[in-house]
Amino acid sequence: MPVTSVETDAEALTLTLVADFPVGPERLWAVFTDPRQLERVWGPPGWPSTFDTFDFAPGGRAKYRMTSPTGESANGTWEFLSIDPPRGYEVIDSFADDDGEPLETMPAMRMALTFAATPEGSRLTSVSRFASAEALEQVVAMGVVEGSTLAMNQLDIVLQDLRAYAQGKGTQLEVLSDQHVRITRLIDGPRDLVWRAHTDPELMKRWLLGPDGWRMTECEIGDTVGAAYRTAWAPEPGTEGEAFGFDGEVLYIEAPRRVVQTEHMTGTDFPSTTNDLSLYEEDGATLLTLLIEYPDAATRDMVLATGMVDGMETSYARLERELVG
Numbered sequence: 169m170p171v172t173s174v175e176t177d178a179e180a181l182t183l184t185l186v187a188d189f190p191v192g193p194e195r196l197w198a199v200f201t202d203p204r205q206l207e208r209v210w211g212p213p214g215w216p217s218t219f220d221t222f223d224f225a226p227g228g229r230a231k232y233r234m235t236s237p238t239g240e241s242a243n244g245t246w247e248f249l250s251i252d253p254p255r256g257y258e259v260i261d262s263f264a265d266d267d268g269e270p271l272e273t274m275p276a277m278r279m280a281l282t283f284a285a286t287p288e289g290s291r292l293t294s295v296s297r298f299a300s301a302e303a304l305e306q307v308v309a310m311g312v313v314e315g316s317t318l319a320m321n322q323l324d325i326v327l328q329d330l331r332a333y334a335q336g337k338g339t340q341l342e343v344l345s346d347q348h349v350r351i352t353r354l355i356d357g358p359r360d361l362v363w364r365a366h367t368d369p370e371l372m373k374r375w376l377l378g379p380d381g382w383r384m385t386e387c388e389i390g391d392t393v394g395a396a397y398r399t400a401w402a403p404e405p406g407t408e409g410e411a412f413g414f415d416g417e418v419l420y421i422e423a424p425r426r427v428v429q430t431e432h433m434t435g436t437d438f439p440s441t442t443n444d445l446s447l448y449e450e451d452g453a454t455l456l457t458l459l460i461e462y463p464d465a466a467t468r469d470m471v472l473a474t475g476m477v478d479g480m481e482t483s484y485a486r487l488e489r490e491l492v493g
Contacts (some may be wrong), residue, residue, distance in 0.1 A: 169321045170292075174313050181304055183277075183312065185294040187320050190328050193283035193290040197254035199326055200281060203230070210234075212318040212443055213350060213459050216426070225249060230259075231268035237395065237428040237444050237461070239420040245270055249278075256282035261296065275303035292320070294464045316333065318344065330354065330450040339481040341472070346456070346465035351458040351477065353484045357491035359449035362456065363424030365487055366445070367391065372399075375487040378479035381407030390418040397429065411417065416440065439463040441471075456484070 170187040177184070189196065199205045203219035211217040211234040230246040244258040245268050260282040262270035265319035270276060276306035277296040284291050294316075298304040325333055336338075342350045355362050365371050365463040369387040378401065379383060400413030416430035425447060432440040443457040462468040 169317075170324050171317045171320050174317055176304060176308060176313070178304065180297045181301060183296045183298070183304065183307070185201070185292075185316055185320060187292045187323065188286065188288065188290070188291065189323065189327055190289040193285050194254050196283040196290050196292055197256075199251075199323065200257075200283075203275055204215075205326055206446065207232075207419055209319055209322045212315040213322070213344060213348065214461070216446065224248065224251070229268075231264065235420070235422075237419055237442055241266070243268060246279075254283060275299065275306055276383065277303075277307070286293075294320075325352075325455075330445045330448075330455055331453055334455060335453070339477055339484055341477050343468075347462050347468065349462075349468060349472070351460070351480065353456045353480070355456055355484065355491070356452075356488055357454060358452060359447045359454045360424055361491055362447055362454045362487075365490065367423075371490065375490050376483050377401070377486065379482055382409070385411070386413060386479050391421065393418055393421060398434070400434065416443075439467060441467075 170189055172186050172188055174183070174185045176182070184399060188221040192293035198207070203222040207217050207219055210232065214237055215234040217232045217234045219230060219232045223229050226248055228248045230248070232244050234244075236242075243264040243266060245262050247262075249258045249260065251257040254314065258278065259281045260276055263274035263350045264270055275298060277298050279294060279296045282293045284293070298307070310328055310429040334352065335356070337354075339351060339353045344350055356475065365375065367389055369389055372387050373384045376399075381404050382401050383404055384399065385402045386398055388396075390397040395418045396415065397418065398413065398415045400411065403409040413434040414431050415434050417433055418427065418428065418429045419442070420428040426445065428444045430440045431443050432438065441463075443459040444461070446457045448455045448457070461469045462471070
């Protein structure tokens, strides 16, 4: 993982994050000065950000919101203090209200981002300075150490050309914590078509089948928050296995970018998971990212042991053939 350390200093009133990357500092500069690229890392998995304003000049403001799997927003704002291309910049980072105005009841921090060359590539150093020990403690108690680590560890994907990073690697699984895994797959096709492939029942019945020899028998899609959905599969004659299905509820939807829904195995007392699907397009290819939240590590391991990822790869390969056709 890129992040090598996150340290707090109660005497200096600082929080310092360090991360190393195999690219030059100019590439880091490009990410942190382009709001569309920055959105992909400024927020931990499950809380992606959207920058509505990015006035990149001394005295300018950036306004952003991070959206949870249930649609809850956490807003923030930056005031740019100084800019030193391509070595870094400094901002006042504040919690904000729905209009993007700083919240006086929450601590603000003076954050300096620097990008320096190393023999292996470059190093990102983020130093946040607080007005008091209480302010530092409050932010740490809110989980900023864990959140910033998970967020910055997403940078390795963003820094690379999308096709170079993912093409040919198939469906990839990362275990992020006891409760969270991240599944990624590059689909060679535009985002609008990949989104349609996940929301058009007739199209889904042609590719979302798992291993060969299965068919989708039910496909009822929810397309609004609070709507229910149901899917079911059965083996073709001569194929071993028992019919099964899933049901759940849509928690958040932002077409054609993101949909979050619960997932429960129909007819069982197994606990539900939360599935957070996001799509990002670059150069005609779409990176599909599925963040799954399990109730505990035991459930996570039980599900992964079923060969789920292998079945997903078979389906995604079938999806690509549908898009090409």
